[in-house]
Structure formats: structure tokens, C-alpha cells
Amino acid sequence: MRIRWQIATVEAVGHSTRSSLAFSPSGRPAIAYHSSINNALRLATLNDDGTWAISTVDGPIFSDCKPSLAFRFSDPAISYRVGETDQRGELRYALFRGGTPAWSIHPVAPSANASSLAFNSTHRAGISYYDPDSKTLRFATQNSPSVWISQHVIDLGQPQPVDPDQKGVFNSLAFTPVSGIPFGNPGDRPAIAYHAHANPPWNPFDLIKYATFVGGTEFWRSQTVWWQSFDCRSCSLAFDLAGTPTISFSGRGGIAVYMWGGATGSVSEVCTGTPVRWPAVRPLRLGGGSATRMDMSNTRTDRAGV
Secondary structure, eight states: OOOOOOOOEEEEOSSOOOOEEEEOTTSOEEEEEEETTTTEEEEEEEOTTSOEEEEEEEOOOOSOOOOEEEEETTEEEEEEEEOSSSSOEEEEEEEEOOSSSSEEEEEEEEEESSEEEEEOTTOOEEEEEEETTTTEEEEEEEEETTEEEEEEOOOOSOOSOEEEEEEEEEEEEEEOOGGGGGGTOOOSOEEEEEEEEEOOSSOOEEEEEEEEEEETTTEEEEEEEEEESSOEEEEEEEEOTTOOEEEEEEETTEEEEEEEETTTTEEEEEEEOOOOSSEEEOOOEEOSSSOEEOOEEESSOSEEEO
16 A cells, blocks of 8 residues: 655754654644754644744753654653753653743753653653663653652573663653553553664574563563564554554664554564665554554755654
């Protein structure tokens, strides 16, 4: 099936490698992104007349803050990092409150690279992120507006020597839907798709992995979804209403979407994109049926678009 895209310029932003797209409960699109022209984290929301309402969330920010946008009820919320370089900085959480100031901003962790924000069914925030200091993939939950509890996402049963510098730099968080409980899938549990680089002496390769929170003494259970000898990195996780996970990821060969197949945990290829220059896969959303939506951009970006 051929898909026709309508492309519009939102704002000239200079250098911005990672934008984040989300839809409000009413279906209104919004985009969070870093603007090197304004040295700020910006939010653009589509107006009824087709124009964009653009506001500054936080600044000055002089390096790419790699935002992740989600909605809590009808209020936008963003996780992002603020630091001197693109690789490390303080992880922050901003929630729109209105008034003056319009955003409530709190620190989450002192060291982070890319992050992913999501809310469970009780509207409690969770953030997955890569910590470059400890070289670990971590998950943080919000206990109060200013208190966050962080834990290491344990990578069990991995036979290959994984490079700690490249485990979880690309990550995507989603909560299993409560609508999946009648289908035998646990509801309201955090799950993370992430990239890892295995470094065996015979042939280094990349992996896309999937971790789910199982509780008890094990906490997290991780398994490999896909691996290949060339780069497969940026990934995005979503669930359908039955609780079936779907992961999209990209590499030098293009873009692939994989959906879980049955109780064995096998995967089946849904589609593969044509080769493009280092595409970055943005948050993927699933509707009630089999339809999927992806927002993609190249690493060199001089405008934000939808």
C-alpha cells in the first residue's frame, strides 16, 4: 500500500537530530525538539488553522537535548537532557502547568544521554534512559513531582560480551496496556526496546533487545529480538490493544518493523524500508487495529516537520 505524506515546515531550527512527536487526547499533533538557533528546547502544537504555536520550554540549552514527548491527560510532558555535549547531561522532566512559569521542571538524574518518556494507566510517569557514567540502561519512576526512583535494567542471559558503551544508548519505553489482560498479557508493566552492541572477537554485531519488568527477585527480563552484522540502532516500541509488542528499528540498510508472533516469542517481518542515510525512528503509535504510524527524520535536520 502506498502512503502519501503531507510535509510542512514547522520552524527553522538549525541543528536538531532528535525530534519527538506525540498526539494529545483530542488528536492534536505536537512536536518537541531542540533548536540550535534559539539554544532552547521548543514545543510546537498544531493550531486549527494549520499554523503552529511554538513556545520555549527550557533554555538556554547549547547542545542537543534529545527530547521525548508524551501527554499526561491533555498536558504535554517532556524528558530531556541538558549538558555541555550531546553525549551527557542532567536528565530533566518538564510538565506543562500553565500560569507563570508555564512549565514545572524537575531534575531526574545527574547523568543521562537519550531518554524515553511514557505514562502508565494511572498517569504516573516513567523514563528509560542511558547513563553514560555507569554505562547502564536505567528506568526511573516518579514518586512525587520532585522525587524520582531509578533502577538498573538488568540484562540477563546474554551470552555475547556486550559493549557497555553501547548498551541502551538508543531506547524506547512503553507500558503494557491493561486492555491486554483478557488476552493473557500482563498490564501496566514497563517495557523497553533498546540497542546493544556485541563485541565477540570473531565478528562484532548489533542487537535490538526487549526488556520487560517482571518483578520479584528478577525484576527485569531481557531477550534479543534481532541482530545483524551491520548497524541496527534507533528503535521504537508500541503495543496494540491486545498487548502485543511491535518494535521498529533502523540502520544503514533501511527501516524494519517487527511484531511478536505467538507464545514462542518469534518475530515476523512486517515491512522493510528502502535504504536511506541513517534514518532515525521516532515514537511509533499503534491504533486499535493493525495500522501503524512512524515519524522519521535524517540525522542532519534543518527544519522540524510533520
